[in-house]
Amino acid sequence: MPNLFDTTPATPAAERTEPLLTAAGVRLERVLSLGQASPPGFWYDQAEAEWVAVLSGRARLAIAGEAHDRELGPGDAVFLPAGCRHRVAWTDPDQPTVWLALFVDPTLGPALGPAPQERK
Template identity: 40%
Template sequence: MDRHNIYQNLPDSFEHEEFSDLLSLPGFRIERIVSKGHSSPDVGWYEQDGNEWVMVLKGAGILEFEDGREVHLNDGDYLNIPKRVKHKVKWTDPDSPTLWLAVFYP
């Protein structure tokens, strides 16, 4: 078993968001996402076949849902997004990295 640290190896350049699988098993995945001023494309929504639990470990972001709701997330805030609920990232802090932890499960 190797020990890892979620805060290590953060990207220096933020041209694109960084997505890294930390653990991937059949039907279950843990992902690290690093954003800095990024948002989802204007057109389209995320609509997953499984549930997604997401937490902001560092930074800030706003999730927007198809029904018009917006959820502001800051350090330590987390949210469970049921499967097939359409959502997108509306905003992330442009001045410092936002570090997300996302867990995808059935």
């Protein structure tokens, strides 16, 4: 398993995605970006829910229906329910951005906060 903060080799040529863990209905990936963004007009529209966190670097995430891009830096995280259209608007071209992306099958009921049996 790679060091989560390893930024070599980060190049503007291609974003790097590394699978870290997989299980039934769950996938954890580490993504390393250096100036990459989603192509113009392209939107992710995934069947899975996604929780994404920036470990280092900076990025902007556009979410359909939101007036402004979300600015993300170290420690910032976003939960994207299944079917939430989104795109990477920008990643810092001067320093690598390291992301953790957790993908979860929506039938597992992913939600933010305590587990359903703990909610009151």
